[in-house]
Every structure is written in structure tokens, then in C-alpha cells.
């Protein structure tokens with residue numbers, strides 16, 4: 001009942017006029033999220049490394065009804081770009097209501113053979129840049145009582161062979177953003193954090209990556225995009241999509257939720273409330 005009633009609570013009007021950043025939105029799930037937001041009349045800023053692709057996405061967003069659509073070109077491997085991105089994007093938007101962290105760097109499915117440059121690049125793009133963007137966005141999202149949406153994977157909840165660096169970056173997202181959610185709750189910061197746990201989605205990148213290596217049913221990127229935005233708009237802590245129905249109860253991990261509550265009793269929360277609001 002809870003799952004279905006929560007789903008019914010979402011209406012597209014919840015995102016109409018909202019100011020939304022979607023990273024990694026020149027293709028794949030990010031591109032589709034931009035289009036769903038446009039159809040709902042949101043203001044969107046899209047970003048990736050490919051200017052030509054972004055120009056097409058913003059044009060399509062305006063055709064679909066976006067309140068406004070802008071793009072910023074750059075790599076999340078570039079610290080200067082990542083550190084200045086949110087300020088530039090929020091200037092275009094006139095503020096910020098939702099930060100959708102979606103981009104990933106490419107890494108082929110293969111056994112780990114000690115390629116530390118690959119591990120560093122994956123952790124930099126798939127994890128550390130998410131933290132940098134969040135640090136820059138936090139004051140804006142606090143003002144708007146906004147939302148952070150973090151796109152993750154089954155590989156961020158279940159150890160997976162052939163994608164160790166990718167899996168590590170997704171596990172890191174869970175550790176950091178689920179802890180940040182506890183801090184926000186403890187310090188009464190009204191910013192929601194939604195972790196999206198996805199199975200195989202039929203994007204070109206993913207289908208190319210798994211071809212011949214594994215066979216797993218894939219879910220449509222168009223619907224996936226809508227489900228991510230629905231979960232973010234409803235301020236859900238986690239959402240599961242593209243995995244078999246029987247996996248969701250296992251992924252919810254009630255034991256971990258119970259431990260989160262029990263461990264929070266050990267903290268002197270009052271001490272931390274003042275520090276969070278200190279300049």
C-alpha cells in the first residue's frame with residue numbers, strides 16, 4: 001500500500017517551473033531525464049563534454065515545453081570546471097531546486113589487473129565530482145528546500161565482478177550520500193537525498209558494454225528517467241528500478257535501517273546542530 005500510495009502522490013506539476021541541473025545529459029538516461037523535465041515545464045541545465053550533443057538536447061527540451069533550457073560544456077575530470085559549475089548553472093536558472101547527479105566515466109567490463117589510473121579516474125568522475133557539486137549546491141538547495149538525486153546501480157549495493165572500479169564508486173556514493181542524509185536529518189537541513197539503484201537500462205553505452213559478457217533483461221531508459229524524477233520529487237530515500245521485483249525487498253536491507261537508527265542514539269545531536277548552521 002505504501003509503495004503504491006507513494007507512487008500515486010506524484011504529479012508532473014510537482015516539477016513544473018522547478019530549476020533542475022542534470023549532469024551527464026548528452027545521451028542515455030540523463031538525456032531522457034532532461035526530456036521528461038522539459039515535458040513537465042521545468043527549467044533545465046544540461047552538461048557533459050560534447051557541445052554538439054548538448055545543443056541538440058537543449059533544442060529538443062525547448063520543443064518539449066521546458067520553461068528554459070541551457071547547457072554548459074565541460075569534463076567532470078576538470079576540477080576547475082566541476083568547482084565552478086554549480087555557480088554558473090544556478091546563475092542561468094536563477095537558483096536551484098534539484099541537483100541530479102548522473103554522469104559516469106567510461107570503463108570497459110574487465111578483470112582488475114592493477115590499472116590504478118583507471119581506478120583514480122573512475123573515483124574522480126563517478127564519486128568525487130558528485131561530492132564537489134553537492135558542496136557547491138548545498139547553500140542553494142537549503143534555501144529552496146531542494147533535492148539531491150544520486151543515480152547509482154545494483155553494482156553499488158551488490159559486489160559485482162568485471163566492474164570493480166565502477167562498483168567501488170557506486171558503493172562510495174551510498175556511503176557518502178546516505179551519511180549526508182543522516183546529517184541533514186540531525187541538523188534539520190530540509191534537503192532530500194534520493195539514491196537511485198538501477199538494474200540494466202537499455203542505453204547504448206550499457207548495451208555495448210555488456211554485449212557478449214552477460215545476458216540480463218534491460219529496462220527502457222525513457223521510463224527509467226521518469227521513475228528517477230518521480231522518486232526525487234517525492235523525496236524518497238532510495239528507489240529501485242530495472243531489477244527483478246523480488247530484488248527490491250532484499251535491497252531495502254531492513255537490518256541496515258535498524259542499525260542506522262540505533263547508532264544515531266550514540267551521537268550528541270545538539271552539539272552538531274549549531275556547527276551545521278555556523279558560517
Ligand SMILES: NC(=O)C1=CN([C@@H]2O[C@H](COP(=O)(O)OP(=O)(O)OC[C@H]3O[C@@H](n4cnc5c(N)ncnc54)[C@H](OP(=O)(O)O)[C@@H]3O)[C@@H](O)[C@H]2O)C=CC1
Nearest residue numbers: 024025026028029048049050075076198200201203205206
Ligand atoms: N545504463 C545502465 O544499464 C545503468 C546505468 N546506471 C547509471 O545511470 C547513469 C547514466 O548511465 P547511462 O545513461 O547508461 O550512461 P551514458 O554513457 O549513456 O551517459 C553518460 C553521460 O555522462 C557524460 N560523461 C561521460 N564522461 C564525462 C566526464 N568526464 N565529464 C562529464 N560528463 C561525462 C556523457 O557525455 P559526454 O561523453 O558527452 O561527456 C553522457 O552524457 C550512470 O550513473 C550509471 O552508473 C546504473 C545502472 C545501470
Ligand SMILES: C[C@H](CCC(=O)NCCS(=O)(=O)O)[C@H]1CC[C@H]2[C@@H]3C(=O)C[C@@H]4C[C@H](O)CC[C@]4(C)[C@H]3CC[C@]12C
Nearest residue numbers: 105106107108109153154155160198199200205206209
Ligand atoms: C560498464 C558500464 C559503465 C562504464 C562504461 O560506460 N563503459 C563503457 C564501455 S565501452 O568503453 O565499451 O563503451 C556499466 C554502466 C552500467 C553498468 C551495469 C549496471 O550498473 C547494472 C548492472 C549492475 C550489476 O551489478 C552488474 C551488471 C550491470 C548490468 C552493470 C554492468 C556494467 C555497466 C553496463
